[in-house]
Amino acid sequence: MTKLVVNGKHVTVSADSDTPLLWVLRDKLGLTGTKFGCGIAQCGACTVHVDGQSKRSCVLPIGELDGKQVTTIEGLATPKQLHAVQQAWLAENVPQCGYCQAGQIMTTVALLAANASPTDEDIDSALSANLCRCGTYPRIRRAVHRAAAAIKERG
C-alpha cells in the first residue's frame, strides 16, 4: 500500500512496489493523460512532477513515492482556465499528433518554475530529453518563450 497525493487528491494504491508510477496512473487511477512511449526514460512522454520536480514516471517505482505529491497533465489547469504553458501551446499551434505534448508541457512547467526567463540554450537543455516524432520543436521553443513572458506579466 502506498499513500500519495495525486493532483491534490489523497490516494492509496495497492500495487507491487516495483510498479512504475506511469502504470499506476494509467491503469489504477484512470489518469491516461500521462503517456507510455519507451519504458526506459528515453522519450519523456511520461513526464510528471513529483514534489514539483519533473520525473520520468515510466521508471519511477511506486514504492518510492510514499507521501509524495504527484502532479500530472490533468492537474495543471484550474477548472476555470488552462495553465499559462498550455495556453501558449495553443497559441503557437504546437501539437501535431499530440502524443508527446503532455510530457513536453510538464517539463516546461518545471523549467519555468526554476528559471523564469530561459534562453534558447536553457530550453534546449531542458527539453532535449523529450522526444517528438512529428517535429514540433521549433513551435515548442516559441511556446516556452511565450509562456515565460505571460507568467512574468501576470507577476
Add this chain to the structure above:
Amino acid sequence: MNRRTFLLSSAGGALAIGCALGPTGGKTWRHFRHTGEFQPNAWIRILADNTILFTLDRTEMGQGTTTSHAALVCEELEVDPRTIRILHAEANRSYDNPDKELRIQITGGSTSTAASWQPLREAGAVAREMLKRGAAELWSVPVGELIARDARIEHAKSQRSATYGQLIRQAAIQEVPKVRLKEPKEFRWIGKSLDRLDGRAKVDGSGTYGIDVRLPGMVTAVIVRPPVRGAKLAKLDDRATRARRGVHDVVHIEEGVAVIAEGYWEARTGADLLKIEWDDGHGGSRDSAALFASFEKLSSSRGRKTVRDDGDAYRSTSSKAIEAVYKLPYLAHATMEPQNATAVIYGSGNAARCEVWAPTQTPGVALWRVAEAIGFDQKQVAIHQTMIGGGFGRRLLVDYAIEAARLAVHTGKPVQVIWSREDDQQTDWYRPMVVARMRGSVAAGNIDGWLHRIVCQSIVADEGPDFIGALMPSRTPRAVRRVFANGPARMFARGTLVDSTSTEGALELPYAIPNLRVEYTPVETGIPVGFWRSVGHSHNAFVTECFFDELAAAAGKDPFELRRALLGKHRRHLGVLELAAKQAGWGTPLPPGVGRGIALHESFHSYCAIVIEASVSGNRVTVRRAVVALDCGRVVNPGLVAAQAESAVIFGLSAALKQQVTFRKGRVQETNFHNYRSLRMFECPVIETYLVPSEETPTGVGEPGVPPVAPALCNAIFAATGKRIRTLPVEAALEAMT
C-alpha cells in the same frame, strides 16, 4: 399544382411527398423521422438544438485533417468551424477515400485535402441549400432572398431569422439540390490559418488515443512475438508467468504468446517470466551486411525491368562514365504511441458482435481483416477510430487490431493489446532497404547520360493484399476474397508486375537528359516492408538528387543553375527551386566550414525544394538552417502546411542522420529510442517555409517535404567538406569514413 404550393397547402402531404422524392431526399427525411436529426449526407448532422456534428472520415495523425476538413465543410455550410462537434468516422464504405487510386477507407498518400477538397465543400453546400429551401417554404419567400451565415438563415426584408436547428424538419424534406460552390474571393475559412481544432484535447490530457480507451472489466495483453520474422514457437514454459500475481492467462495465438493480466505492468513483467524457445527457421540467418552485399551484386547486372528508356543510356555512359552506388537502410516508423488496440465481443453465435477501437489509418482494412481473423461477417464487426499518436504509414497495417480481436474472442472480456517500444521496433513493416547503382556522363557542361538501377523489395507484395481485400464488396466469400487479395501480391514480389512504389520519383525525373534509363530489380528477403512517409520517394529522391550534384560537379556547374537549366518548361518545379534558392540566399557567403545543399522533388502531385546549411566536425553534423519552398496548389490552411513542412524536415533529418534498422541473425538490433535515434531539440535547425501562391487544386502536404531533405543535407555536407555521402544514415557513414 407545383410542389411548393402543395407543400404549403398540406403539411401532412408534404411528408409523403418528401419520402417519395429522389432516393437521397427520401433517405434524409426517413432519417429525420427516426432520429430527429437532419443528415443530408455522411458527414453532416444537425440537431434541433443547433448542434452541428461533422464526421471526420480521414485519420488525424497530427497532419491537421481535423482542422482543414472542418474548414472545407464549414466554408460552404456557413458555420464557424470552432463551434461544431467533430467525430471520428467508424469503418463504413461511405467514408472510402475518394482518391481514384485508393477507394477504400484509408488515410495515406497525402490525399486527405486533395481528395476531399471537392466532396466536402459540396456536402456543406448541399446542407446549406436544403436549409435555405426549407426556410423559403416555411416563410413563403424566394430562396434567392435568403442568406446563410453562422448557422442561421436570415431574410432581411421580413426581418425573419432562424437557426439551422429550427429549420431541420423543413430542410429534411427537400430534394438534394445542385449547388454552386463559392468563388475563392468569397472564402471565409479556406486559405486562413485557423487554429487547430484538436489543440485543446492535446494539451490538457483529455484526448483519447487508442491506448487510452477504457472499457469496464478490461484486461491488458502483451504479446511476445517471434524475435525473428517467421520463427515458430518450439517450446513454452509459462508456469512462472501464471504464478505471477495479476496474470489471468497465457494464450498462444498466431502472432505469438499473449500474457493477459489486470494491467500493463503485470502483463509485461509476467511476459518477462516466460521461458520460450523459438525455431528461427530460414530467418535466423538474415544479416544486414550480407543483404547489402547481395543487393549490390544484383545491381551489377541489368535490371529485371526497364521502367523508362529515353535515348541510349548504355551508349552514352559507355566511356568516361561517373559511377556511384547508393545504399539506404531499412527504417522503422517509430510512432510515439506504440501500436495498440482494444476489442470486445458482445453476444454469441449469429448475434455476436465484435467492437474494436484502434488508432489506425485504415478502418476499411481493419474491418475485413478482423472479420476474417475471428470468422465473423463484416456486419458483425465495428471499427471505432481513436486519436492516433503518429502514423507515418505504420498504421496502414492493422496487426494490432487483429490481435486484440483474437484475444477478445479467447478471453470473453474486453482486451487491450499494448506493444512495448521494443515490440514496435522488432515487428515493424520497414521502409525498404535499397541499393541503387548510378552511371552518368557529362558532355559540353550538360548531363548527357543517366542510368539508374534500383534494387528494392516490393511494398505492394507485402501490404497489397490488405488493400485489395478492402476494395471488394463486404459480402464477398472469405476464400474468394483471400485468393483475389493474395494473387497480385505474388506478381509484385517476383516483378511480373512492377511495383510503382519502388520506382516512383526515379521514373519521373524531370531533367532534360537525352539518354536516360531506369531499371528495377525486385528482391525478396523475408523482412516485411511497408509504406513509410513518402514511400519510394524517400529513397529515390536521395539517390537522384545526390547523383545530380555529382554530375553537376563533374560538369563544373553550379548545382542550382544546372537544375534550372535542365528543367525546361517544368514551371512548378522551377517555381519552388527558384523560391528556395532566393530565400536561402543561394550563392551568398557562409561562415567557414558551413556548406549549402539544394534538392528538388515532386511527389504526391506537389513540388518541394529545400536548401540546407550544414557543417561537419568529426562525425557530428550540425544543421543550422533549412529553407523549404513548397507548391501544394491552393493552400487550405497555411499554418498547418508550415507545420507539416517543419515536421518533414525534422522527420527527414532524423532518418538521414541517425536511423537504420539492421539485422543480425535475423534479429533487429535497434531496439528502442536510445539506439534508434531521432532528432532532439538541441539538434533542430531554424526552419523557414515559403509557399508558392497557387490557384491549382490542392495537392499533398504531409509527405512531399520529406524526400528533398536527405539529398539537400548530403549535398550541403559535400559543399562543406568535399565528402560524398552515399550511404545512409550520415552519422554512421561519416564514422566509417574516419
